[in-house]
Amino acid sequence: MADQSTPGTSAPSARKAPTPEESPGTPPSAGSPTGVMSRRRLLGTAGATGLALGAAGAAVGYAAAPTPVKTVPLTSVGADMAMFHGKHQPGITTALQARGHLVAFDLTAGSGRREAAALLRRWSVTAERLMAGEAAAHEDTDVARDAGPSSLTVTFGFGHSFFSRTGLEKQRPLALDPLPDFSSDRLDKARSDGDLWVQIGANDALVAFHALRAIQKDAGAAARVRWQMNGFNRSPGATTEPMTARNLMGQIDGTRNPKPSEPDFDGRIFVPASGTPEWMANGSYAVVRRIRMLLDDWEKLSGKAQEDVIGRKKSDGAPLSGGTETTAMDLDKTDADGNLIVPVNAHARITRPDQNGGAAMLRRPFSFHDGIGADGTPDAGLLFVCWQADPVRGFVPVQRKLDRGDALSTYIRHESSGLFAVPGGAAEGEYVGQRLLEG
Template sequence: MPDQTIPQAPTPEKPLSPEAPAPALTRRRLLGTAGATGLVLGVAGGAAGYTAAPAQATPLSTIGSERAMFHVKHQPGITQGLQARGHLIAFDLAAGAGRKEAAALLRRWSETARRLMAGEAAPHDDTDVARDAGPSSLTITFGFGHSFFARTGLEKQRPVALDPLPDFSSDQLDKSRSNGDLWVQIGANDALVAFHALRAIQKDAGSAARVRWQMNGFNRTPGATAHPMTARNLMGQMDGTRNPKPTDADFEKRIFVPASGSNDPAWMANGSYAVVRRIRMLLDDWEKLSVKAQEQVIGRRKSDGAPLSGGTETTEMDLEKTDAKGDLVVPLNAHARITRPDQNGGAAMLRRPFSYHDGIDADGVPDAGLLFICWQADPLRGFVTVQRKLDRGDALSKYIRHEASGLFAVPGGAAEGEYVGQRLLEG
């Protein structure tokens, strides 16, 4: 993923005297004191959406003080850096629930997201799970599945890009853990803050929708390394080296639906499409390989992510370079070779995954891997193009298994006074 900017903790306006008793700390007090700190942070120093929480009499840590904004052009949770904890949850509308109930639900969810992302309590029946914590970069993102439109009588507003994904030969999908009418992505840099949001979203669903499936993930905590760097997955490989960056000239075009001149319906302006795949890593088989063999599968050095053709992590891969025997240094079936945009007609996706570990089975085999999430303006030109090529001969396929899948239309961010999806549900 793009590097994350790690800011310094806010400085309190006036330090407490040694004799003065510290005020009782509450979530409201921690976040409510007016401050003048002006830190702005984001992905690769350029993605909008994060600001530091106001300074407090007793400051939060750096991680706790970071805040993502709810009312932005693109929904939060897309361009921000990787978060330490994530929850994915899909809902199906309840029997008899339709457009009216869906609109009321999205209105509730949006208000809850706005408040929690600001570090405030839930609008009602707050559980106190996140009491005393700051926003911790919490983001809550909402999307619509293919089936949502038939259930709400909005078939004419369903984007063509939301057509079901094709079957791939390596798929072993569990339908009960795939797709769904509604999808919510929750991320934060504190596990309790993330769980607090998950519980609030679930409770808000009420009788309008029921949980179809739910998955939990994690990443390295920002600041755990000496300097910002690309994250590693559970195979120990750097994951996301060639991710598009918000500073790229064509980033918006590749990742987001334009506000005009698109074949997508108007309500998708500034939105994106999320492909979600639960990919199990066959770690016992993978870890039997030597480091050299693992590097041949990926096409990059495990130590620093540099291509096998030489250089550093960001060096352009030399696909034609050969060794003393005349063999290609980067094998033809290496994962990094196959997934390069210039090998797929320029197809690009913004990868923003979480790792997962759901325990160890009776045979001692870990149920672990990647909650793969990628964002693109057109899934047919993005994910589908790349996955079809991987399906034809990726060396990594032997060590992974796709077990669940979903495709969701994620509308643009809600303006002040709006809820997410309002232009669809009330248009």
């Protein structure tokens, strides 16, 4: 839960969906005399079912002669589309999405490099189609039939164990060595790690679920689900202007995230084109942590005590030393009694990059709430996902420092963990990971 800002809403990977007139329909499916109309084509037909209602909202069933209905394409949230092909995989610099699914798979007994390559090929085809607002190529469930792309992204990564299962140990990056143990860890091994990792995000819950179901079905006999986690964020347009997200503690969370506009952004987040191994060029490493928030304990604190734990005002995210959310924190400022205004163990102080040798990571989390536990406390918190060119220089030093005295540690619990190598984006005609699996 480092003190870094969320990605902006103008992510370079997003573009608007084509209008219905520009989008060809999906060819008829086998056994269907009429075929299945593509989701993009349906964007312009949303008003066609309301013929019986007058403009002022007449009662259902009002008898009237059929009149031409102007088809209006979806705009805003539903029409936003991310690109599958590109230098980097989608879902890294894409703006935070309202709904997310994280899922890890293990290859099944007998599945090796050949089966993994076929699986990544299937997954890539499915991801490309769904992100474009089309139905899955086979046995589509129609869950998202009426929706636009809704900024759907599907991102794929490889865990440490993937390389031994596929005979590719020599291609395993050194940066993928297992994370060290941290004193705050209370990890459930069954919900940690995995051979393969998939991140799904969208601004519509049904679109996100549709992608999750398609990916799970595509796994077939080659892989089985190891664990799955579901998350959410604030929906786009829920605030009067774009804002840094809030977490379930009510705190603005992510103020100091590195931004794509910064000149050193790529160097801190992505593996360089000349990096090693070659197949990881333009890729990144994702650290995934399920962090339980002990909300009952947290909510017993006064507002002032909560702000002291974080080091920022709860109302607007401004540092306790003064200014606005983006004002640089004055770590040396004291009150009239000579006490530090930003406490020495405040979370925002400990996680500042300039207090950690410049360590930087791009945080892109989801909140989660999985019901109420047997003890009556909410099973809720943060699905922490952070991206960096090298986790040894990005995540590890910050987490070690948090271990040694972060005031927030009393109110959170790290319950699962994973580290995944996420290769660069697939070029046109490629599938994700092809340079590894066929290199």
